[in-house]
Amino acid sequence: xxxxxxxxxxxxxxxxxxxxxxxxxxxxxxxxxxxxxxxxxxxxxxxxxxxxxxxxxxxxxxxxxxxxxxxxxxxxxxxxxxxxxxxxxxxxxxxxxxxxxxxxxxxxxxxxxxxxxxxxxxxxxxxxxxxxxxxxxxxxxxxxxxxxxxxxxxxxxxxxxxxxxxxxxxxxxxxxxxxxxxxxxxxxxxxx
Numbered sequence: 001x002x003x004x005x006x007x008x009x010x011x012x013x014x015x016x017x018x019x020x021x022x023x024x025x026x027x028x029x030x031x032x033x034x035x036x037x038x039x040x041x042x043x044x045x046x047x048x049x050x051x052x053x054x055x056x057x058x059x060x061x062x063x064x065x066x067x068x069x070x071x072x073x074x075x076x077x078x079x080x081x082x083x084x085x086x087x088x089x090x091x092x093x094x095x096x097x098x099x100x101x102x103x104x105x106x107x108x109x110x111x112x113x114x115x116x117x118x119x120x121x122x123x124x125x126x127x128x129x130x131x132x133x134x135x136x137x138x139x140x141x142x143x144x145x146x147x148x149x150x151x152x153x154x155x156x157x158x159x160x161x162x163x164x165x166x167x168x169x170x171x172x173x174x175x176x177x178x179x180x181x182x183x184x185x186x187x188x189x190x191x192x
Contacts, residue, residue, distance in 0.1 A: 029159050030063055036097035039070040039077055040104025040132070047120045048104050048135035049076070051144035055101065055118065056080050058152040060087040067094055071106050099158075101151055104135045114158060118151045120144040123175050127154050129168045142174045 037055065042048060059066055066084050070077035084091050099114045108115065119126040119133025125146025126133050136143065150170060158166055 033063055033099060033159060034065040034067070034097045035059060035063055035155075036067050036069060036100045037080065038100055038102045038106045038108070039068065039073065039080070040102060040106035040135075041071045042104040042135050043076060044073055045135060045137035046139050046141075047137060047144045050141040051118055051120055051135060051147050052076065052080055052103055053083070054145050054148035055103070055151055056083050057087060058148060059155075060084040060091060064088070064090065065092040065094075067097065099155060101155070102132060105132045114163075116151050116154050116158075118147050120147040124171055124173045125150050126171045127151050127167075127169075129154070129166055146172050146174050
């Protein structure tokens with residue numbers, strides 16, 4: 001289990017957004033993170049598959065340990081595993097998870113200390129740290145894409161800013177609407 005061969009390029013790209021980035025600290029935090037992606041029952045539709053595909057593509061580029069579990073469609077788990085291995089041949093696929101990312105509705109892993117729930121509906125991507133979410137059944141990949149990006153961002157925030165800085169529920173419409181439980185000014189303050 002190791003970071004991808006192209007990790008230094010990732011660090012260069014990230015350092016342009018985060019001033020004073022410490023490469024050793026970044027590699028250490030990523031290395032301490034073991035992710036379990038749980039594939040729920042409702043991921044069999046196009047939105048769930050799109051969300052899973054993009055999420056694996058995002059996370060396998062940074063995190064050295066990712067494992068997969070599927071409630072029903074075990075070929076989805078095998079396919080996600082193969083994709084992660086193609087992106088980062090050094091990736092560790094097993095390990096005791098300390099973060100569980102749940103796509104759709106599923107049984108939860110009792111070992112994970114942190115959970116991030118992902119879902120989508122048409123043009124909307126949704127992330128929560130409180131409750132399971134479902135995936136729609138449209139052929140629109142934009143909501144699922146937004147959902148995958150929100151999950152990756154939430155995980156990154158958790159690692160570097162801590163639990164108290166998480167946005168616990170967020171829905172973004174790629175058509176331009178964004179909402180949390182609070183007002184727009186609260187949302188802007190919590191994101192940037």
